[in-house]
Amino acid sequence: MVESSESVGVIGAGLVGALVALGLAKQGYSVTLYDLRSDPRTAKKTSLRSINLAVSERGIRALRYVDEEMAKRVLDGIIPMYGRMIHDLDGNQESQLYGLFGEAINSIDRKKLNQSLIEEIELFNSSAKSKIELIFEAKVTSVRVNGGVTIDYVRDGEPQRDHKDFVVGADGTYSVVRQSLQKLIRMNYSQEYIDMCYLEMYIPPGPNGSFRIDPNRLHIWPRKTFMLIALANQDGSFTSTFFGPWELVESLQQPKTIEFFFKKNFKDAIPLIGLDKIIECFTTYPRGALMQVNCSRYNFQDKCIIIGDAAHSMVPFYGQGMNCGFEDVRILLELLEKNGRDRQAAFDSYTETRAEDLKAILKLALRNYHEMSSDVTSSLYLFRKKLDGVLGRLMPQHWIPLYTMVSFRSDISYSDAVRFSQKQQRILKWAEWGAVGSILAGGALYLARRSK
Amino acid sequence: MVESSESVGVIGAGLVGALVALGLAKQGYSVTLYDLRSDPRTAKKTSLRSINLAVSERGIRALRYVDEEMAKRVLDGIIPMYGRMIHDLDGNQESQLYGLFGEAINSIDRKKLNQSLIEEIELFNSSAKSKIELIFEAKVTSVRVNGGVTIDYVRDGEPQRDHKDFVVGADGTYSVVRQSLQKLIRMNYSQEYIDMCYLEMYIPPGPNGSFRIDPNRLHIWPRKTFMLIALANQDGSFTSTFFGPWELVESLQQPKTIEFFFKKNFKDAIPLIGLDKIIECFTTYPRGALMQVNCSRYNFQDKCIIIGDAAHSMVPFYGQGMNCGFEDVRILLELLEKNGRDRQAAFDSYTETRAEDLKAILKLALRNYHEMSSDVTSSLYLFRKKLDGVLGRLMPQHWIPLYTMVSFRSDISYSDAVRFSQKQQRILKWAEWGAVGSILAGGALYLARRSK
Known part of the structure; x- marks a missing residue:
């Protein structure tokens, strides 16, 4: 446990931010958690632009590292997927197992998981002496180092300013903390879009909340340059995502063209999603871009560190984005624990040991698109x-x-x-x-x- | 000529920004030029952190494209360098010509050139109907597209807001316009530091403003992993720059160590710079980092475009940074001329044709360090x-x-x-x-x- 006087601002209350806030609070830090969005417990239905997540060993280990009981609660109801289910052009299905000994990755709803983690913070606050302060609808505009760290943010149109001993940036792909960090250190940085967009669709449950295809498989319709996938939700529905080059998606604008395209390529998916819904999706839904972000360094002294997507946004094809972000949290917490009061040693060691691993998984994620969409056949x-x-x-x-x-x-x-x-x-x-x-x-x- | 109603905000009144402002004004646009710094005509002596520039054919052609007479004025007094002068460990000098037919690159003072270009704007304003509006000490904080373009900036501590038809970002390596552009388009972007820092030193003139080494050569003391260079100034002095790995420079902190290092490696440079000055430089002067920035796209519709270092910051070893930035200006102006009123066609065509060339020169610049510091021997x-x-x-x-x-x-x-x-x-x-x-x-x- 550290002295209660040490205060940390965690920027971003997404999955990684919420988890690191909990972990740091449990280590005795005085934590304030800022987020741009509204409180997910009270907010209305959020945008459809989200990919179902697959939580696997690295993510689960990190959750358990922070709190064994919490891990049980937030992982309650996850759906194990023991392998891929490949759908061919004729609608035949072929199972390919992931593990050699029955291992599985697990389908989980991003929004639900995020909400659970915020509820865990509430639960922590109700029992612990020191509370995690939650500040929603706070647009952090900059983080500056001067002895401690000054966090500037805007809330209700009013500029606000807080001072903390250090800051953890978990504010995602377009991280403001990373931008501030780039002014302090010589950080190699790259962002690269792949020529691929994604569109989310929905497969409703069957009668009495039954699953209309095997829930324990990650379904793939691999068609080389494009593909459709589907992951089960607890209520019998599936979240389905189409991935394809921008040019292809932009050419699919006429209902007749879309119908022809689906009948040719995803015949057996049409009754699952519904032709009207498919057409609605291609003509009106927002399209997501896929980008990867890579940095060479993650901290400035003992004052500022970035984790999660802020440090390594990756394409979703290895199902490791969140798992890697959660692993960041575990490794950071372990290093803080190990280095006692020497936060700079912990942060420097994080940067030194983590860079190679993050580079490796970014590359794997990119490469796995070919495996999923093409090699599997x-x-x-x-x-x-x-x-x-x-x-x-x-x-x-x-x-x-x-x-x-x-x-x-x-x-x-x-x-x-x-x-x-x-x-x-x-x-x-x-x-x-x-x-x-x-x-x-x-x-x-x-x-x-x-x-x- | 375009309709006088079309207004453009040029962000950054450095070399590239000042030139493009002049060029656009001559094409009939109503130009406002913003810069963070004070007016260079009235400002005190600026920081020493600057590398002497070598202006060559591409830069000269762009200046002449904007205005033949102006080019003559601003290039007055440049010092041609017909080749390299290699200094070996014993102080022997060996000339290596750049061109086959007596061509030269030309030493020019960055600050003086910048000042000349601002004076050219004044001269333009005194004769033309429409004036280029100059706004110094304006910290542009964001550029937003909404029909036209909204430029937010802070001046005298007060937030200000202007509206223009379009914006040209020439605001350098840490470009705010580029940051705004990244929110609008899918731009691949990378920044990479090389493990090398630079320190600027000064070789004073000889008696009666005479040159103490050949002014018509770019002097190099190539020592493989580090080097010293020197370029002549008009008054008989030389600007000398040391390049070396950060670790090496950080190890040169004791006067005795610095003296030993220079006596071993740059014996003949000691009487030129002066041992005291060398020691002062290594122990107290600011050190510059060397970074390269690369983008895959430069414009959003007909609303926003970035040029110069904002789009392609490069290491200085091919002497092409400014020349390439000036070439950006010429190509952009030519495309605007050619496409008449269709600014989007001009901007899109700029992005399409320029990306490959910028990638090529970035790579050449990086590679040329080895040629300068090592291959030449x-x-x-x-x-x-x-x-x-x-x-x-x-x-x-x-x-x-x-x-x-x-x-x-x-x-x-x-x-x-x-x-x-x-x-x-x-x-x-x-x-x-x-x-x-x-x-x-x-x-x-x-x-x-x-x-x-």
Whole structure:
């Protein structure tokens, strides 16, 4: 526990911000949590632009690290997805398991999870001596370091100013804290859009809240340059998302064109979503852009640090955005715990150890689009995956598929996972060449004998 | 000429901003020019953190495009540098020419050039009907598009708001206009620091304003991972800049260490700068960071466009930062001229045609550090350069060294220069292998004959 005099401003009360606020409060810091949005407990239905989330091992471990009981409560009702369900052009479905030993990633509603975490803050406040102060509808405009940290924000049209000992920026892709940080340190930074937009659709529940397709699979309609996916919600519905190049989506404007496109590519999804709804979605719903953000450093001294999307916005194709953000929280809290009062050592060590891992997962997320939308239908991919799985089951200590390391093994860092996987891929390739070589050699021997 | 009703806010009255303001005013736009700094005509001596500039063909062409007479005035007194002067460890000097036919880049004082351009605006105002409005000490905080463009800025502590038809952002590396633009378009963006800092020093004139080293050369003390350079000023002095890794510069803090370092590496520069001044510089002067900024798009509709460092901050090693910024101005003005009233077509075409060239020059600038600090002392480099030069003189229509294309040929775009040069490099390599092959073949033949 730290001295109660140490105050921290957490900017952003999204998933990562709410969790780090709870974790820091439990470590004894005096926490104020700022958010641009209205209080999610009282706000009206928010925008449709959201992707269903898949919480997996790294995220769950971080939640449990902050509070075992809280983790149980906020994860109540998640729906395990044990694999992908591939829908082909004819509507046939084929299951591909994620894990070798029945592991699953879990479908969870982003809005609901966020609300649960805010409720956990309330619960914490009702029992703890020091309370987490919640300030909603606060537009933070800048964070400045001067001895402590000055947070400028606007609320109800009025400029406000708070002073804290330090600040944690969890304010997402367009982070204001990151912008302030860039003025203090030499931070390499990049943001890159991929030429892909997403549109969210909805598959209503069947009779009596039943699921109309298998809820325990992540459904994919992979069509190479575009795809449709669907994740189950607790009430029997599914959230479905279409991903495709901007040009394609912009060309799908006429009801007839949309109908033709869906009938050709997603025949079996039409009765699930409804043709009218599909047309409504393509002609009127907001379209989301997909961007990745990468930074080389995350802190300034012991005064300011950024985590979550503010530090590493990624494309959603590995299902690791939130899990990685939650892992940021666990690692940061562990380093603060370990370094006692020396917050600068904790922050510096965070930057040093985290950069390589974040770079690795950003790259994996980008690459996984091809796996999801295209590779899953290739026989070579399926053969390698099968071989990968056989080896993983035969010698679980020495052979671990990449997906397993990323999604089910929080004890292996992202960068170690990539390194380990590259080694395994090299071995697989040798094995394949070895197999080809043996066949050729056998053939040659056979011919040689025959010709005698 | 456009209708006088069209108003433009140019943000940033640096070199590029002042030039584009003049160019737009001459095209008939009603121009307001905003700058954070004080009026350079009345301001006190500014910070020392500035690198002497080398103006070359692309910059000169742009100045002449805006106004032939103006170009003559602002370029009055520039000092041509026909090549590099390499200083070795013993103080020996060796000249390496830049051009094949006596071409030169030209040393110019950034501050003086900026002041001249502001004076040109005054001169323009005194003769033209429509005046360029100059607003100094205006901190632009945001640019918003709503029909036209709203420019919010703070002046004398008071928030102000102007409305214009469009905005040109020439507000440098940390551009506020770029930040506003990023909220409007999907712009890929990266900023990358190189691990190198710079320190500016001063070589005073000799007796009666004489030059103590050759003014018509860019002096380089290349020492692989670090270097010293010097460019002549009109009054007989030189501006000298040290470039080196941050770690090295931070280790040079004790007067004895600095003296030892300079005596070992830059013996002949000590009497020029003065040991006391060198020590003062390393222990007290501000250190500059070197960053490059790259964007994939530069405009939003016909409302907003960024040029100069705001769009492509580069490291100074090719001497193209300002030249490229001025070229931006020429290309933008030409496109506006060509597209008549259709500003969106002009802006879109600017983004489409300029991105590849800017990417190319950013890469060249980064790479040229190695050429300046290290390659210039390598015999293979010198041999290739000589061969390059011989071919360039033999067939000037068909063989043009890269340096010549970048610095002396504004009719060849940066990206064409790179492509053309790559082709030439391949030919040179074949020629070298051919030569090696001939020698080997000759040797083999000789041995074969001898052994008969």
